[in-house]
Amino acid sequence: MAGAGVTALPPDVDPAARPSLEDYMDELARGLPGSRRARTAILAEVGDGLADTVEKYQAEGATPDQAATAAIEEFGSPRSLAAHFATELAGITAHRVGLALVCTGPAVGLVWLAAFVARGEGLGWSGELTAMLSTIPTYAVVLALVVPAALLATAGAGTVARRLPVGPRLAAAAASFAAIGCVVGDATLITGLIISTVRGADESWLALVAVLVSGVRLTLAGLAARRCAALRAAAA
Amino acid sequence: MRAEVLKGHLDGLMLAALEDGPLHGYAVMEALRTNSNGTFNLPTGTIYPALHRLERAGLVAASWSTNEGRRRRSYSLTSAGRKELAAQRANWQEFSSAMSAVLNGETSWPAPA
Numbered sequence: 001m002a003g004a005g006v007t008a009l010p011p012d013v014d015p016a017a018r019p020s021l022e023d024y025m026d027e028l029a030r031g032l033p034g035s036r037r038a039r040t041a042i043l044a045e046v047g048d049g050l051a052d053t054v055e056k057y058q059a060e061g062a063t064p065d066q067a068a069t070a071a072i073e074e075f076g077s078p079r080s081l082a083a084h085f086a087t088e089l090a091g092i093t094a095h096r097v098g099l100a101l102v103c104t105g106p107a108v109g110l111v112w113l114a115a116f117v118a119r120g121e122g123l124g125w126s127g128e129l130t131a132m133l134s135t136i137p138t139y140a141v142v143l144a145l146v147v148p149a150a151l152l153a154t155a156g157a158g159t160v161a162r163r164l165p166v167g168p169r170l171a172a173a174a175a176s177f178a179a180i181g182c183v184v185g186d187a188t189l190i191t192g193l194i195i196s197t198v199r200g201a202d203e204s205w206l207a208l209v210a211v212l213v214s215g216v217r218l219t220l221a222g223l224a225a226r227r228c229a230a231l232r233a234a235a236a
Numbered sequence: 237m238r239a240e241v242l243k244g245h246l247d248g249l250m251l252a253a254l255e256d257g258p259l260h261g262y263a264v265m266e267a268l269r270t271n272s273n274g275t276f277n278l279p280t281g282t283i284y285p286a287l288h289r290l291e292r293a294g295l296v297a298a299s300w301s302t303n304e305g306r307r308r309r310s311y312s313l314t315s316a317g318r319k320e321l322a323a324q325r326a327n328w329q330e331f332s333s334a335m336s337a338v339l340n341g342e343t344s345w346p347a348p349a
Contacts (some may be wrong), residue, residue: 010305010306010307011305011306012304012305012306043310044307044309045261045284045309046284047309048260048261048262048306048308048309049260049261049262049280049284050307052262053262053280071280074279074280074281075280075281076279076281076282077278078279081281081284081285084286085284085288087285087289088285088288088289088291088292092292093294095292098339103292156292157292157293158294159293159294159316159340161293161294162290162293162294162295162316168292206278
């Protein structure tokens with residue numbers, strides 16, 4: 001992200017004040033984790049605030065260089081500021097990951113259940129669900145751990161955060177855990193299907209859909225787990 | 237006044253600063269400074285993460301605007317933020333009345349004969 005802070009300063013900042021402000025913004029940019037969009041937004045906001053602060057000191061009679069120094073001192077250490085922003089990003093990201101897992105979980109589960117029913121021998125939905133969970137007991141354990149973790153992750157932001165103030169770091173940890181659990185769960189299901197296919201089971205097209213759906217979720221969950229872990233590590 | 241003294245009250249102060257309409261981060265800081273006659277002179281760097289915390293909690297909403305080529309992020313109270321502000325005001329009234337009573341030696345019952 002070196003140099004990314006340069007573009008975040010407003011164009012009307014005094015050229016004499018720009019060098020020290022650019023250094024500050026570059027160091028802030030280096031310490032900010034999260035998505036490119038989130039980092040860009042934070043840098044634009046801080047750049048605007050720095051410009052306002054410089055103008056204030058210049059209006060009080062400071063030279064551009066003095067004003068820039070005073071503004072930077074007022075904003076504090078860029079590393080510390082980045083860590084505080086990382087805390088907020090961790091909470092928001094955890095909330096989104098938790099919501100996504102809670103919403104997609106039942107849908108993915110239904111696709112797999114449909115695949116089992118299509119292959120099954122007329123046991124019906126509840127019978128196939130029981131058979132599926134007993135055939136892959138690991139998945140039942142994963143579900144029992146992942147679902148509460150995903151729900152806890154939603155407490156990273158919004159109304160849930162006000163009612164259950166677990167804090168953004170714990171929410172991000174829960175989101176990471178839930179996402180990793182989804183990766184394990186999806187990998188378990190896909191592996192089980194591959195093994196049964198190799199053994200000669202006649203799989204329907206629904207099985208292929210289930211593999212695709214789980215494959216996509218597995219990939220996205222893995223990326224989400226990595227992002228949440230990085231944000232939690234960078235948080236104040 | 238030092239920032240650590242305000243810990244725990246900063247959220248209420250920022251919500252109050254936003255009560256009359258949207259403000260961007262620097263304007264929130266200036267409003268706190270002006271309305272407190274210079275008593276609350278917070279480091280600018282503390283205001284932005286604090287505003288993001290309020291946004292994360294759903295108490296304020298943010299929007300971008302462009303003014304004379306400068307992108308500016310402004311914050312406004314949500315309905316949850318207005319409720320929270322009212323609750324913080326009520327809590328503060330109760331707290332400050334109790335503190336005054338104790339610190340100033342006031343009694344709320346008749347002194348014994």
